[in-house]
Amino acid sequence: MDTVVRELKLNSSEKLEFLMAHINEDIRVSVKEVDCYEKYFEKILKKKYKSKFSEKYENLLQRKKQISYASISDYKNKIEEIIKRIAITDKLSDVEGKKLKRKWGFKGLHVKTNLMLAKEGAKSVKIAIKLIENVELIFNTSGSIHKSHKSLNKEFRNFNLEHPPVKKNENHKTKENSF
Structure with a gap:
């Protein structure tokens, strides 16, 4: 496609129009509009061919x-770290990075966790993540996992997601979570 456009000897706006006219609509929708032909063509190629580092990090995520x-x-932090590396290697925007977090957030969870x-x-x-942290907190504060299933389920249902219990570390400072 690129050689055809160059052989036609069109100006930059005509090149862009020609490229947009001959690209599949699905690709056109997924690639943001750019005013320059070269940048548009580069974005299309980036969608098709991932960098070797990106593939390596996606294999790590899997x-x-x-x-x-x-x-x-711990799991969330490791996933975020790998996603940040992918965002850097592929030069992703913040929105694209958030999409990756949403995509990979549920993939590695245990089957029973996914069911819950x-x-x-x-x-x-x-x-x-908040729900799972609350369940972990119940297990940690109960001191034993041998509590009856019904009482654990009752405690779990009483948790308020807007105001979950605050975890404290050794220095008694509150610990913020971001995902």
Whole structure:
């Protein structure tokens, strides 16, 4: 396509119009409008061909599983770290980075965790992380996992997502979570 456009010896606006006329509508919608032919063509190629580093990090994401980490915050931090690397290697915008977080947020979770989240109707990653942290907090404060299932379920239902219990670290400072 690029050689055809160059051989026609069109000016830059005509090149852009020609390219947009011959590109599939799905691709046209997914690529943001740009005023320059070269930038538009580069964005199309970036959609088709990922960098080798991006593929490496996506393979890392596929191998990360919640079960390998002691807490959901450790898992979340590792996923965020890998997504930041992908965003840097692919030069993604903030919006595209957030889309990646949403895409990969639920993928490595344990099957039972996914079932619990589906049962609770958690559709956003942020709410899902809060729910899982609340369950972890119940287990940690109860001191034992041998509590009856009914009482745990009752405690879980009483949690308020807008005002979850505050976790404190060794210095008794509140710990903020972001996802």
